[in-house]
Amino acid sequence: MSCIRFNTPAQRRQLAASAPTMAASPDPVAQFLSPAVTASKIARIRRLAVDPDPRIRESAALSYHAPTEVYEALATDPVASVRACVARNEHTPCDTLRALARDQDEIVRAWVAINYFVPADAMEVLAADPSETVQRLVAWKASLAEDADAPQPALV
Template identity: 80%
Template sequence: MSCIRFNTPAQRRQLAASAPVRATSPDPVAQFLSPSVTASKIARIRRLAGDANPKIRESAALSYHAPDEVYAALAKDPVASVRACVAKNEHTPCDVLRALASDADETVRAWVAINYAVPADAMERLAEDESATVRGLVAWKAQLAAESAASAEPARV
């Protein structure tokens, strides 16, 4: 069975009729926003962050809506995969990413290296990391940034 859902024409019309007016996409499904972040959602993320199962804590670490103290606590988790999820999350605070740039686990440091929100001072430290993989990711990210900047410059005639 496929996980792809196909809407009937009637369903598409119903979605289009109930879509927000401010939306710009012609696709009615794309016009619906995620539910707002409520106190109960934040409380649920906090509960997930304290769960005994590391996979559940990973879910909390990947949340875009976790409070800063949750990211900070999960960055000290004994399970490296949880810390890696914090390191890859672009909503993780800069101070937490700085701390994770010195993590004992190479994979965690690698995720910090490719996180676009990581501060420059942490990237400088990672550029001299003991791991060739981490150093390589830092170089790759720098090359991408240079290519992006070069392509954004207007052509000179």
């Protein structure tokens, strides 16, 4: 059985007719947005965050829609990989990232260092980190910011 799906012309017309008109893509399927975040979705994330399986908690930690208290709880999870997922999530609140910048696990701190939304004071803590890996990631991220500020050559 093939995993490739071919829509019939009738299905493509139906998709085009029901697609939002404001999207720029000519492909009707690409115009559909993700479902709205509902109370039931938030409740599912909360249940995932307390699951006994750390891989399930990692999924909750990576969610863009988790409530602040879920990120805070998962930032103190006994399993480092769960805390690392919180550290790498761009929707993790700044105060939680500040706490994770002082995490006992080098990998967690490394993920905080390369999160683009980590506050400057947490980056200062990480710049003085005892781990050479974390320090190098902080320097690498700073070099990216410098490159972005440098004048770019004109395209001809």
